[in-house]
Amino acid sequence: MQEAYSISEVKGGLAYLLPELTLTAGILLIIIAGIIWHNKSRLWEISITLFVITVLMAGVLIVYDWPQNSIRLFFGFIQQTDFAAYFKLLVLTGCALTAGMSRKKSVEHPAEYFTLVLSVALGSTLFITSNHAVMFLLSLELISLPSYMLTALGRGKGGAEAGLKYFLFGSTVTAVMIFGWSLLYSATGTFDFTSSAFIDQLTQNAEPTAYLASALIIAGLLFKVSAVPFHLWAPDTYQAASAAIAAFFSTVPKLAGLAVLAKILLAFHLFGQSPVPFAAIVGVLSMASITLGNVGALRQKHAKRLMAYSSIAQAGFLLLALVPFDQSGLHALQFYSAVYLVMNFATFYVIGQFEHHQNVQTVEDFSGQAGASWALALVITTGLIALIGLPPTGGFMAKLFLFSSLWSSTSVSPTLRLVFLILGLLNTVVALFYYLKIPYYLFVKNRQNTPNRLPWELQGVLSVLLALALLVAFVLPGLLMGWINKTTFVL
Amino acid sequence: MPYLLSLLIFSPLAAVLLAGLLPSRKHQWFRMLALAVSIGQLLALIALFNSLSPNISLYYAEQARWLNISLGTWGVLQANYLVAVDGLSLPLVALSVVVLLIAVISSWHEQKNVKGYFMLLLTLNGAIIGSFCALDMLLFYVFFEFMLIPMYFLIGIWGGARREYASVKFLLYTLFGSILILIVFIGLYLGVGVVQFGQILHSFSVLDWQDAHYHMTGSWLTSSETYGGFTLKAWAFLFLLVGFGIKLPTVPFHTWLPDAHVEASTPISVILAALLLKVGGYGLARVVLPVFPAETIQFSGLVGGLGVVSIVYGGFNALASKDLKRLIAYSSVSHMGFVLLGLASGTTEGIAGAVYQMTSHGIITSMLFLIAGVLYDRTHDRLIDNYSGLSTVMPRYTALIMIAFFAGMGLPGFSGFIAEVLVLLGGFNPLSLVPVWLPALAASGLLLAAGYFAWTIQRMLYGPFVTKGFAGTLTDLTSRERFMLVSLAILTLWLGILPQGLLSLINPFAEGLSRLLSEHLVP
Amino acid sequence: MSPVLLYLSFLLFALGVLVVLTKRDAIVVLLGIELILSAAILNAIHFNQQFPDRMDGQLFALFIIVIAVCEAVVGMSIIIRVYRYYHTAVPDQINELNER
Amino acid sequence: MEVNGLILLLPLAASILMVTFPVNRFPFGGLALSVTLAAFLLTWVVDPGSLQANWLQSGNFNLPLLFSIHDLRLIRLIIGISGLVQFYSLFYLSSSANHRSYFSLLCFFTFAMLGLATSTHLLVTFVFWELVGYTSYRLIGFDTTTSSTSAALKALLINKVGDVCFLIGILMLASTGLLSTSNLAPGSAGTLPLLLIFVGVVAKSAQAPLFPWLTAAMAGPTPVSALLHSATMVAAGVLVLLRLVPLLNDTVSTVISFTGGVTLLLGGLLAIFSYDIKRILAYSTISQLGLMVLAIGTGAHASGYLHLQTHAIFKAGLFLCAGVFIHHGVISGHANPNDIRHFSNPNGWLKWSWVILSGSLVGLPLTAGFLSKEAILHDMMTFSASLSLFVWASIPLTALYVGRVSYFLVVKKTESSPLHALLLPALLLSLVSVTWFVAAITTEAPTGWVSIIISQTLVIAGLFAGFRLARISFAEKSWHTNLGLDGLYDKKMPQLATAWGRAGIAVDRQIIDRLVHAWAYITVLFAHLTSWFDRAIVDLTLVGGSAWVVRFTGQIVRVPMSGKVQGYLLWALFSLFLFLVLWLLL
Known part of the structure; x- marks a missing residue:
């Protein structure tokens, strides 16, 4: 990091930060709106409009300004790459979908709510592009703190409780991670984890503190993606949060964390030079996540808690995409992430609607609800089938690419690879049981009285679109994969 | 008509979409729709048979690009919409069309959630025919999996008392098997590379998989490293054997079958037994044998042995079954053992016999389940011991039971005889890959079949008619039931008396496969 | 490089973790977190001494302080909210959510 | 179609006609008799010769339908006795019996027996061998009383034992090309196939020890016994044996x-x-x-x-x-x-x-x-x-x-x-x-x-x-x-077979299904285990344990049990520590 510290560097960099700046402007505008309007209904309309406009603008700006090659900004604090842009776009899609799912009734403070969601979005976009420990930690906090508050703002006592727990757990992990960074600094003398100095130092004088530090940092990221063994916060938090926020938590911060984890792991992996078998460790972690997530979900009665465990298992699958440590694995990761976003939201959309209109909480409450809306019942079935990874959904293609990249990878020994493959796939059998619980109750179980029909609303239309997207991702995965193939991963 | 196969596959799926738009009160519309689709398929099938040219091995090949995805450094993944029929799949496609038509007729009086039922049935229809037509194995796998969920619901919603257990068990077994299949399929497409335009194309086409030239050097398909005593190819073979063996089913992966068949409603049992089991045999003949000829030879004893164990074990279990449907289900296990044995023999006759057996068993078992359904519809009782002297009150039914049971026993004149004799011939052939005592043991399956079927006739049809609370309910066959049973009986008789028509269709495939296997025999 | 400072930071870290794990009041837990953060700050500044021409470590330390403040603010606000509902800030006395 | 073939086909056609005849009340006996008579007379019209038609071909195996209409005396004997028995049955059978199926079966038997007697390819012979067996089964049990049908079942099953051996024997010979009588060369077949075929003969021709079915078969109508179980069908075994003479x-x-x-x-x-x-x-x-x-x-x-x-x-x-x-x-x-x-x-x-x-x-x-x-x-x-x-x-x-x-x-x-x-x-x-x-x-x-x-x-x-x-x-x-063989065939062997069957079902239920269930249980158990682990190990043991350690060392005063969050945290840190140890060990 020998560039001159100059203000022109900062000014020049701002041009590449237009999406983030748009998000910042949006945050400010919504705060101002919150100051001006006090009528809740009015405020809701204004803030959601602002929110959607901001997110869409930011999205358009990302697409418009698609980075052709990687650009380092702000003395290496930030690196804009197409890989990062892809994940940023996913994050923004997630935010937009969250807005589509949010309901006026369940949100007490609209301005705060949208500010916080947008803050998480901003934090995530920055986090994905961060290249430096300080940026890393700041953007991470920008994700975490609004997340705590969003949870705590959630419905009543449960929300507060979950918020507190989430906060205590999260901030401890963050603190530990910060300590890890400080240790890593001691080992390498730099906070820029993609710089050559960092890598050289790690390659040449690897000492135990460096391993400890990397472990602490990875632990923090595993917490963000809610992977085993840092998954315990997720069920409580999801259950307490509204369906929209649960869906949001299970996708946006998770995908952001994943993108960064990919980057950090590649840095630590030192192009295969590291004495630590990162591939094997990630593989074991992923297996643990998949298995514990699935197994945990088996016993769940509460729909959102079940989805929390599902998201733990899915985190495992996403982690599995990191095992190959090569381009194809990352492409599989990108594909899986996009499909995961869609399938998770499709499922949560329907859960949200049933929760709102029919007060469905537990899986049993779904009994015979298919009569309430066949379309939605089919949508959630599609979403869950996709989560299992069965055709004809994008979930199948995602798993296909994932396991293909694993098959052909060389980062772990063939035996271990085969074990991962078989264990991973066998877990889908387990997954089948709990995922199909909901359609099972929906269709197979009867209820005494016929349920009231669900009204058609925006949410319904969106969820159908999401389900269709899942089918399209199956029939024409090339649309997305072709795009993904153009992205390259640069450290 | 160049798009005949696509028409066959997608007309039911299009009908599903149409059905989705129809109001669910109009029960009759859904029945008519399903019937119309099935009859349309039958007409298309006739058109297809009419224009078969005798000199080619693949008919009606259709190909369209589906996936063409760059996988970075290791080439391009290619999967196509590639459908065609040959001597293996055409009989099965024809069987599917017929059986699905029968299933629609058989479900005519289904009252529970008619819309959902027929939508699922149509979905299943498309998936089954699709899986028999697909030569691209990704496509095959998709159709293969696509059968699961409709079947789960069809058993789980419209089934009998223990339907939930049965459907979950069915799903558990089948998905477990399909995962083993998927692992190998992924490995296969990654290991097979066709160089085109300077790029390595990783293909899902089974035609490419069969071609040893395309097996990439350095990939697992060419390595001789052993893990646990077997090469990776051998492991792949075993995985597929288990995967498809569950579907077939072969002992010891068969226990889903009695439960699923017993709990499913009549039309669903018919589809399960007549078509879904065939997918297992089809997969073995389509993928396992051609792609792993050397391993087939290596494990032919195992495969044939599993077949014989299934024949004998299934036969004994059928003998001890008290429930009529369970008896028929176990007889399926026994009969499908012949498929394994025929394939394992590796001879033309054996393979042709195996394919013939699949077709024949499809027809015969449909009759059997329909027959069980006739009784169950009237009395809701499937226990053999609760019936006696039916021949006095249901003469037509008795006649058709006789036909079906004797067809099941492999009486000459029925299709089963031709198939079983061909399989055994294949096994006794000196070129056969299985030791000679295996087919000899398998022949004892015929004795067992005679035992359980004839004993059932003895118990249910003869003796004094005893009413156990269902005196008035036991009426003779309705014209709908008679139509189904008689048309199936005519089919099995036709295939039993004039076998050469179908056999000459199967022969080229069987010869090709047998030749391929013999090329890998170490002299 | 004095090992004493290193040990001190580790001690602070360990102390912080111990407090986080064992104290029952959320506010005290928050204090524990601050202890861990201070250990990190100590480390950063300490190691920066090796590179006198750069100030990454100091910069890092400053930002950590900012983060610590933010966390404290958010944490306190959440604790207050919890207190409003439960009249306690002891996490294990709050157990409305489903058992696992 | 040659006239020769008509001899075979006339009875078959009559049989099928009778089964499918739309009217119930019809002199079926008269129809059967006239057709048989026609066939009988035909035997004086035909030129002795062979009939051949392709039937089945796969790989190297070719199975033509081969018939030799040479031994007219035997053919006349079969048709003649059949005709006499049909005539006899007209008067013997009670009017309430199902004439349609009875005479249809008799005609079918004539067809099958003629096919058996004239076929010159052993596998074709086997086809008709099975068909006469089937007619025999149906005719023995014609009365549908329990005793006659169980006799029919016994006849069928004992014969089936022979049939299976016969089939195995034939198929073992198939590859040697010895199935067609025209190319039998002395001593060219092994002993085993011939013995197996002979088992078939033993069963069909009621030789010791497989004869008890024949006495049981007497439960059928007497004309049937006259035709099938004395004159013609039981002689089928001897006919087959005669054909194999060159090979013995x-x-x-x-x-x-x-x-x-x-x-x-x-x-x-x-x-x-x-x-x-x-x-x-x-x-x-x-x-x-x-x-x-x-x-x-x-x-x-x-x-x-x-x-x-x-x-x-x-x-x-x-x-x-x-x-x-x-x-x-x-x-x-x-x-x-x-x-x-x-x-x-x-x-x-x-x-x-x-x-x-x-x-x-x-x-x-x-x-x-x-x-x-x-x-x-x-x-x-x-x-x-x-x-x-x-x-x-x-x-x-x-x-x-x-x-x-x-x-x-x-x-x-x-x-x-x-x-x-x-x-x-x-x-x-x-x-x-x-x-x-x-x-x-x-x-x-x-x-x-x-x-x-x-x-x-x-x-x-x-x-x-x-x-x-x-x-x-x-x-x-x-x-x-x-001689006690009845007990063996009627009781012991069925008991043995059903016992095996029950054992098989027990294996299915008790072993295979148990294993499948066990897998499911283990998964669920694992689910419980993890939750128990969370509660007992993480929440109680680790958290409580650490508190105990802390209290024991007296460094920090009065540390109470901590809450769930801290339990989670401790678990997380503990597993991190585990991982670290593993890394360093690896």
């Missing part, structure tokens, strides 16, 4: 001879101790079939074949006679119409038929039986003097039981009922028997006066002994079980 080697011949010899004596012995006329005739059939098998085994196949034909005539006739007795008994209301002790003779013609036909059975001169029996005796003496001892022993034995039965039938006084149509077939057959003798005595006359004289002496002695024996009455119970 010493081992196989010995096995065949001994089986035949033992059966010959056993049948004769068992026949002595029964009072049931059909049973006696069945044992007699068993015994005579044994004689044929023995003859073929020792090489006297020409005379064996001759005996097959003459036996067909006289045994069918005897059964038809017996049928009249039984019919009469039924009409006059006997509780046990089959018992010879209760017989009364309705007509003098019947007596004379019986005398001629039973004379044929024991081989008295002036009957066809004399020709064939003496021919066998003569041939056997030339081929194997030691094995001919079986035959010598059987001659008085046969005469003994014939004498015993005849005593009841012939010596008793005769009522003078008018000549009933039922009598005609038996009369006709006795006439044929005599005519045959007259026609053939000049061309096929046996040679060897010494043996003729000795055998005739033995016959006469046997007959008189039989008359004496008839006056001694004894309980027949112990002989009813077919």
Whole structure:
């Protein structure tokens, strides 16, 4: 990091930060709106409009300004790459979908709510592009703190409780991670984890503190993606949060964390030079996540808690995409992430609607609800089938690419690879049981009285679109994969 | 008509979409729709048979690009919409069309959630025919999996008392098997590379998989490293054997079958037994044998042995079954053992016999389940011991039971005889890959079949008619039931008396496969 | 490089973790977190001494302080909210959510 | 289509026509009879020749439908007896019985038996072999009473044992190309396939130890017994054996001879101790079939074949006679119409038929039986003097039981009922028997006066002994079980089979399903375990434990148990620590 510290560097960099700046402007505008309007209904309309406009603008700006090659900004604090842009776009899609799912009734403070969601979005976009420990930690906090508050703002006592727990757990992990960074600094003398100095130092004088530090940092990221063994916060938090926020938590911060984890792991992996078998460790972690997530979900009665465990298992699958440590694995990761976003939201959309209109909480409450809306019942079935990874959904293609990249990878020994493959796939059998619980109750179980029909609303239309997207991702995965193939991963 | 196969596959799926738009009160519309689709398929099938040219091995090949995805450094993944029929799949496609038509007729009086039922049935229809037509194995796998969920619901919603257990068990077994299949399929497409335009194309086409030239050097398909005593190819073979063996089913992966068949409603049992089991045999003949000829030879004893164990074990279990449907289900296990044995023999006759057996068993078992359904519809009782002297009150039914049971026993004149004799011939052939005592043991399956079927006739049809609370309910066959049973009986008789028509269709495939296997025999 | 400072930071870290794990009041837990953060700050500044021409470590330390403040603010606000509902800030006395 | 084929196809067509005939009330018997008659007459029209049609081809295996219409005498015999039996049945069958299926089955049987007799490819033979077996099953159980259907089941299953062995044997020969009779070369087949085929013969031709099905088969209508279970179907095994003659080697011949010899004596012995006329005739059939098998085994196949034909005539006739007795008994209301002790003779013609036909059975001169029996005796003496001892022993034995039965039938006084149509077939057959003798005595006359004289002496002695024996009455119970074989086939073997089946189902339920369930349980158990782990280990042990450690060291005062969040945290840190340790160890 020998560039001159100059203000022109900062000014020049701002041009590449237009999406983030748009998000910042949006945050400010919504705060101002919150100051001006006090009528809740009015405020809701204004803030959601602002929110959607901001997110869409930011999205358009990302697409418009698609980075052709990687650009380092702000003395290496930030690196804009197409890989990062892809994940940023996913994050923004997630935010937009969250807005589509949010309901006026369940949100007490609209301005705060949208500010916080947008803050998480901003934090995530920055986090994905961060290249430096300080940026890393700041953007991470920008994700975490609004997340705590969003949870705590959630419905009543449960929300507060979950918020507190989430906060205590999260901030401890963050603190530990910060300590890890400080240790890593001691080992390498730099906070820029993609710089050559960092890598050289790690390659040449690897000492135990460096391993400890990397472990602490990875632990923090595993917490963000809610992977085993840092998954315990997720069920409580999801259950307490509204369906929209649960869906949001299970996708946006998770995908952001994943993108960064990919980057950090590649840095630590030192192009295969590291004495630590990162591939094997990630593989074991992923297996643990998949298995514990699935197994945990088996016993769940509460729909959102079940989805929390599902998201733990899915985190495992996403982690599995990191095992190959090569381009194809990352492409599989990108594909899986996009499909995961869609399938998770499709499922949560329907859960949200049933929760709102029919007060469905537990899986049993779904009994015979298919009569309430066949379309939605089919949508959630599609979403869950996709989560299992069965055709004809994008979930199948995602798993296909994932396991293909694993098959052909060389980062772990063939035996271990085969074990991962078989264990991973066998877990889908387990997954089948709990995922199909909901359609099972929906269709197979009867209820005494016929349920009231669900009204058609925006949410319904969106969820159908999401389900269709899942089918399209199956029939024409090339649309997305072709795009993904153009992205390259640069450290 | 160049798009005949696509028409066959997608007309039911299009009908599903149409059905989705129809109001669910109009029960009759859904029945008519399903019937119309099935009859349309039958007409298309006739058109297809009419224009078969005798000199080619693949008919009606259709190909369209589906996936063409760059996988970075290791080439391009290619999967196509590639459908065609040959001597293996055409009989099965024809069987599917017929059986699905029968299933629609058989479900005519289904009252529970008619819309959902027929939508699922149509979905299943498309998936089954699709899986028999697909030569691209990704496509095959998709159709293969696509059968699961409709079947789960069809058993789980419209089934009998223990339907939930049965459907979950069915799903558990089948998905477990399909995962083993998927692992190998992924490995296969990654290991097979066709160089085109300077790029390595990783293909899902089974035609490419069969071609040893395309097996990439350095990939697992060419390595001789052993893990646990077997090469990776051998492991792949075993995985597929288990995967498809569950579907077939072969002992010891068969226990889903009695439960699923017993709990499913009549039309669903018919589809399960007549078509879904065939997918297992089809997969073995389509993928396992051609792609792993050397391993087939290596494990032919195992495969044939599993077949014989299934024949004998299934036969004994059928003998001890008290429930009529369970008896028929176990007889399926026994009969499908012949498929394994025929394939394992590796001879033309054996393979042709195996394919013939699949077709024949499809027809015969449909009759059997329909027959069980006739009784169950009237009395809701499937226990053999609760019936006696039916021949006095249901003469037509008795006649058709006789036909079906004797067809099941492999009486000459029925299709089963031709198939079983061909399989055994294949096994006794000196070129056969299985030791000679295996087919000899398998022949004892015929004795067992005679035992359980004839004993059932003895118990249910003869003796004094005893009413156990269902005196008035036991009426003779309705014209709908008679139509189904008689048309199936005519089919099995036709295939039993004039076998050469179908056999000459199967022969080229069987010869090709047998030749391929013999090329890998170490002299 | 004095090992004493290193040990001190580790001690602070360990102390912080111990407090986080064992104290029952959320506010005290928050204090524990601050202890861990201070250990990190100590480390950063300490190691920066090796590179006198750069100030990454100091910069890092400053930002950590900012983060610590933010966390404290958010944490306190959440604790207050919890207190409003439960009249306690002891996490294990709050157990409305489903058992696992 | 050639005229030759019509002989086969006419009965088949009639059978199918009857099954599918739309009207229920129709003189099916008349239809059957006229078709059979037409086929019978056709045999004088046809040119002897072969029929061939491609049927089945796969790989190297080619199975043409091959028939040889050469042996017109056999064909006429089959059609003729069938026709007579159909005629007989017209009067014998009660009007309430299902005439449609009965006559359809009889026609179908004619077709199948003709196919069996004329086919020259063993696999085609097997096809018809199975078909006659099927008709036999249906006809035995025609009454649909429990006893007759269980007899049918028994016949089917015992025959199936033979069929399966037969099939295995054929298929083992298939690869050697020895299935078509045209290219049989001596000694070119192994012993095992031939023995297996012989098991089929043993079952079908009711040789020891697979004969009990034949006595059970007597539960069927008497005309059926006459046609299938004495004259034609049971001879199928002998026909097949005749076709295999060129292939036989010493081992196989010995096995065949001994089986035949033992059966010959056993049948004769068992026949002595029964009072049931059909049973006696069945044992007699068993015994005579044994004689044929023995003859073929020792090489006297020409005379064996001759005996097959003459036996067909006289045994069918005897059964038809017996049928009249039984019919009469039924009409006059006997509780046990089959018992010879209760017989009364309705007509003098019947007596004379019986005398001629039973004379044929024991081989008295002036009957066809004399020709064939003496021919066998003569041939056997030339081929194997030691094995001919079986035959010598059987001659008085046969005469003994014939004498015993005849005593009841012939010596008793005769009522003078008018000549009933039922009598005609038996009369006709006795006439044929005599005519045959007259026609053939000049061309096929046996040679060897010494043996003729000795055998005739033995016959006469046997007959008189039989008359004496008839006056001694004894309980027949112990002989009813077919030397205990009935128990074996009816109880032990089904029990064994169902026991195996139950064991299989138990394996399914108790082992395979348990394993599957266990997997599911383990998964669920694992789920519980993880949650228990979270609660007990993480929440209590680790959290509580750390508190305990802290308290113990006294560094921090009064640390209470901590909450769930801290438990989570501790667990997380603990696992991190575990990972670290693992890294460092690796």
